[in-house]
Amino acid sequence: MTKLFPVQEIGSLAKPKWRTKGLRQRLSSEDLSEAEEWAEKLDIQDFHDRAKTILKTGDDRERVKAVLELSTLYGLRLFETTGVDNDGVGGEQQRVEMYEHVIKAVHGMNLLGHVHSFDNKYFNKGVAESKISRKHPIYVTEFLDVKKYAHRAVKVPITGPYTLVDWSFNGYYIQKQHASSPKTRKIEAKREFLLDIVEQIIRPEIRNLVDAGASWIQIDEPAVTTHPEPQEMELFVEAWNETVKGFSCKFSDHTCYPSEIGYKVLAEYAPKLDKCDQLALEFANRDTSRLGLDEDSREGYSDLNHFVEAGFSGEFGLGVAHVHDFTGNVSPGAGKSVGLDLIESPELVRDRLLFAAKIVGDPAKIWANPDCGLRTRTWDVAFAKLANITKGAELAREAYQ
Amino acid sequence: MSPEVQLAGIHPRSERLIELTRSYERAKASWSQVEIQLAQETKEVIKLQESLGFRHFSDGSLAWQDQLRPITRSLKGVESGTRYSRWFDTNTFYQKPIIVGKISASEIDPKNFLRPELLTGKRDRKITLPGPYTFSQLSENKHYKDYADLLIDVALAEREIIWKLKSEGVTLFQLSEPCLVYQPYREIFRDQSEVDLALRAIRSVVDASPRDFVVQTYFGDAAPLLPELLDLPVSGVGIDLFETDISSFMQEKTSKTLVLGVVDSRESFVESPNWIADTARKFSDKVSVRDLVFASNSDLKFVPQEIANQKLEALSKASELFEGS
DSSP, X not given: OOOSSOBBOOSOBOOOHHHHHHHHSXXXXXXXXXXXHHHHHHTOTTHHHHHHHHHHOOOHHHHHHHHHHHHHHHHHHHHHHTTOSBOTTSSSTTOSOTTHHHHTTXXXXXXXXXXXXXXXXXXXXXXXXXXXXXXXXXXXXXXXXHHHHOSSBOOEEEEOHHHXXXXXXOTHHHHTOOOSSHHHHHHHHHHHHHHHHIIIIIHHHHHHHHHTTOOEEEEEOGGGGGOOSHHHHHHHHHHHHXXXXXXXXXXXXXXXXXXXXXXXXXXXXXXXXXXXEEEEEOOGGGSOSSOOSSTTXXXXXXXXXXXXXXTOOXXXXXXXXXXXXXXXXXOTTSEEEETTEEEEOHHHHHHHHHHHHHHHSOGGGEEEEESSOBTTSOHHHHHHHHHHHHHHHHHHHHHTO | OOOEEOOOSOOOOOXXXXXXXXXXXXXXXXXXXXXXXXXXXXXXXXXXXXXXXXXXXXXXXXXXXXXXXXXXXXXXXXXXXXXXXXXXTSSOXXXXXXXXEEEEEXXXXXXXXOOGGGGTTOSSEEEEEEOHHHHHHTXXXXXXXXXXXXXHHHHHHHHHHHHHHHTXXXXXXXXXXXXXXXXXXXXXXXXXXXXXXXXXXXXXXXXXXXXXXXXXXXXXXXXXXXXXXXXXXXXXEEEEXXXXXXXXXXXXXXXXXXXXXXXOXXXXXXXXXXXXXXXXXXXXXXXXXXXEEEEESSOGGGSOHHHHHHHHXXXXXXXXXXXXX
16 A cells, blocks of 8 residues: 655755855864764764865865765755655755746846845845846756665756746846737736746756656746736646646646635646646645644645645645744644744644545545745754654554554 | 825845845844844935935835734734735735734834834825735734724724824825735625725724825726725825726826826836836826826835835936926
8 A cells, every 4th residue: 555644845954054154165174063963863974084075175166066965965864864755855955045046047037136025034036138048957966966865755846937937027028028008018028938938948957857867846836826817827837738748757836825815726727737746735834733623723724625626636745834933822732832933743743634635535645744845944943843744644644544 | 396206115125134134034143233234224215215306205114024014013903923925926925914802003112113213304204004904804814703893993003003103203104005906816806895895994094184195006907996096085096007007097087196106116127217207198198186196016125126226216207207298
């Protein structure tokens, strides 16, 4: 029988200080003390040999390569140690972040500066200044390192074309439009920009990854629920179907933090997505922090009904752990709040999985994961959250035995 | 007189301030360092408005983490901090207010809203607040059985907050009501009774001093609602010209000020002063107004600061061109 409620990561982990500093300058043995502590926890047996290489080399490129490889190895081992079944790419240690990492590899785009996202979080927003093309492969080097070290299944998260366009200024593409209405100009510019991103950037990237052995690609599209108007959703479906056309690997979508009506609209269009085997979605953020299998306690998961009603027949990656700051109350047994972190208890994870399985009607279709990448949490917190997700999944499995 | 130019919400932070707030998050900078930079940049935003000939001055709300938070934190019966939601169709988020009890104004600290000490010498001060309808629509109601009661309680509490801010010298309040015109949140188009309710809530905020208020709409087409908006007892009404179909206006006439959102806060391309003035002229041909104000269609925080400042400069030049036409 296939394992019920397998656990997956969604993408990013925080970058350790030694990884960030090591990309900029030479490291001292003191800089690597944190890495040494984690080496024991994660059973990195050749840490000292690797540390020696990093400390000894005077060649910047060699150091950067060794630091990136080591941080990828750490990310993979963190996932493995916590019991995660699919290790992704080890926490995206080789990427700046999901948007900028891609934009820097695109001819014709320029990063204009940071704009506010929330609290003290920002992103560096790009603009298309001319017709775009790919400078170089974006994810393949990372994937080859992952392939070398992963002990478990691997999924490659990539940033989706709709999100790349939605998070960018249209610039060149809007200036070449001639419609008199500003609104129409924007829509026409977006479509042209989007189809260029698919053809020039994303499809060549998927081709490279598949040729290198990738068998599962997660397309991150957090922006898709931003514009729930039919013409935008149809644009998203058109871009998705164009993206996956002709490839035979597994594809999944990750979407999070929708607008009020977001998931309902995504549900309506999800069955139209070709080859979309899984939707990995954020739910814990909108759920209560108390135990229970009743609808009130599990209010955050009610949107799953929309997907079932719309006839989406694939798997669900269920967000069962919050990934942002938390300052609310936690009921007894549901977890603990430490500073700005919520560590969900295994029992809360179990209840969320069982409730979702009831709605979906088939526990074999449910994966457990955090709402989104864990890059905003420390490694200690990410470790605790993932460990409790795997324990919670085990408890949910027991309920089916 | 040439059209006045105004800030219409939160101004973006500079790269320097962004870096400092990030360092603060990583415990590499102290909050006092952040505060010093915030004060410095607030002064720069005020200075920029002076140099561009603004008549109403805003402090730029640089410390605001989202458009709702200062109000949220000033209300009894409202909690937040557990859930983030997307701000309309942008890539920015707000802490969702969760209504857990009867709403009323709590102890109001004006420092959560503006920096009056940095606006010294500025007689006309402007602040942008979410209107009662938008605030209530973007909140999660876990207490009120009747939405009308919730909305009116938000309005009454907001009126108290505004009263307090008046004592800090604020003379112009922009009540932002994007939810009146933004449709995709809605599964069913709001019916007339809800519009009436929303307008009643706005009236109960503004009725003591209607001249001190403008109601700003954005991210949606204001044309269908314009006659009713113009009936509100406020000095001005704002519309987003990137969403509003001005060709549908039928030679309207009003004694109110119209705030034209005529630069796009969600696109980096800086509109030319000629295009802005020309667009405003096309609008004037359709709607006869007492005064025009030029502004961005919403908060400029969606573009980097340098671009935002260029857009303000373009508005200022366009205002001169418009007057000369």
